[in-house]
Amino acid sequence: MTSVFSPPRPIRIGSRKSQLALVQTYWVQEQLQKSFPNITFEVHTMSTQGDKILDVALAKIGDKGLFTKELELRMINKEIDFAVHSLKDLPTNLPEGLTLAAITERENPADAVVLHKKHKDQQIETLPAGAVIGTSSLRRLAQLRYKFPHFTFKDVRGNLITRIGKLDAGEYDALILAVAGLERLDMSHRIDQILPPDISLHAVGQGALGIECRSDDTEVISLLKAIEHSQTRDRCLAERSFLRVLEGGCQVPIGVDTQINSKELTLKGLVASVDGQKLVKDTVTGTAADAEKLGAQLARILRQKGATEILEQIFTEIQRGS
Numbered sequence: 001m002t003s004v005f006s007p008p009r010p011i012r013i014g015s016r017k018s019q020l021a022l023v024q025t026y027w028v029q030e031q032l033q034k035s036f037p038n039i040t041f042e043v044h045t046m047s048t049q050g051d052k053i054l055d056v057a058l059a060k061i062g063d064k065g066l067f068t069k070e071l072e073l074r075m076i077n078k079e080i081d082f083a084v085h086s087l088k089d090l091p092t093n094l095p096e097g098l099t100l101a102a103i104t105e106r107e108n109p110a111d112a113v114v115l116h117k118k119h120k121d122q123q124i125e126t127l128p129a130g131a132v133i134g135t136s137s138l139r140r141l142a143q144l145r146y147k148f149p150h151f152t153f154k155d156v157r158g159n160l161i162t163r164i165g166k167l168d169a170g171e172y173d174a175l176i177l178a179v180a181g182l183e184r185l186d187m188s189h190r191i192d193q194i195l196p197p198d199i200s201l202h203a204v205g206q207g208a209l210g211i212e213c214r215s216d217d218t219e220v221i222s223l224l225k226a227i228e229h230s231q232t233r234d235r236c237l238a239e240r241s242f243l244r245v246l247e248g249g250c251q252v253p254i255g256v257d258t259q260i261n262s263k264e265l266t267l268k269g270l271v272a273s274v275d276g277q278k279l280v281k282d283t284v285t286g287t288a289a290d291a292e293k294l295g296a297q298l299a300r301i302l303r304q305k306g307a308t309e310i311l312e313q314i315f316t317e318i319q320r321g322s
């Protein structure tokens with residue numbers, strides 16, 4: 001029998017070891033600590049597969065959950081109680097026994113351009129033909145190739161600090177990175193341009209944190225609800241439902257943009273081919289309470305407009321290893 005005098009159990013938070021993951025995890029820890037001063041929240045760090053495989057282009061690994069699997073195993077084994085993820089790295093279908101318990105308030109979800117200093121005061125529109133643009137995301141690649149076919153695109157891996165080091169060393173003319181990551185790492189001063197939706201729709205869940213825990217852990221779930229941001233949650237549920245119905249992982253060229261005005265949710269989405277030749281997009285609007293239905297509806301509209309063919313071609317290419 002639990003005595004009323006027994007202290008509450010310490011809650012163990014799992015995190016990747018990258019600087020960004022740690023900043024995000026410590027932020028969640030601090031928010032929870034403020035809401036629940038009598039509970040101890042401990043951070044347990046670990047490397048994930050995605051942190052270890054640094055020499056292969058992410059798109060070619062094609063494995064969903066690269067950054068989340070180890071943390072999920074530890075949760076299932078009850079070694080940790082919940083895990084903090086960049087929501088965009090969290091697959092849309094979670095393993096049995098785990099749930100997306102809370103989504104925190106989103107930072108600016110857009111993509112940013114970080115320029116080499118020799119291009120200071122330029123914009124992506126004014127970079128010279130042949131400029132080398134670094135990105136490891138097929139979504140950014142496909143959309144930018146569609147708009148700017150005269151650039152050269154080159155993969156870039158490693159954490160944010162490593163990537164910026166490669167830019168400064170002259171390996172690239174510009175990088176495309178998430179605004180949110182740069183802000184969280186106190187590198188907003190490196191943002192030269194924020195890409196508007198007509199140049200780049202952001203990734204599903206970008207800029208938000210997703211907190212995953214065991215589905216049957218009602219105690220932890222109720223703690224996590226205290227730091228949930230309901231508008232971000234509605235927007236991200238619509239985005240994730242769109243991605244789930246299209247059956248795309250984080251590594252396919254699928255972009256979104258969402259807005260909420262009073263209770264009305266607008267979801268814009270696109271699917272593009274990696275060569276930048278084909279791009280289909282559309283927008284749906286409805287009540288935020290129907291977030292997931294709206295996402296599924298937009299996915300069906302885009303399939304009718306040709307998204308199925310674009311995605312099938314990408315999966316065939318990935319399987320062929322090209």
Ligand SMILES: NCc1[nH]cc(CCC(=O)O)c1CC(=O)O
Pocket residue numbers: 086087088089176177178180181182205206207208
């Ligand atoms: N896939 C890597 C990743 N995962 C989350 C972020 C940034 C933070 C966020 O989008 O929430 C980044 C870096 C980037 O895309 O530039």
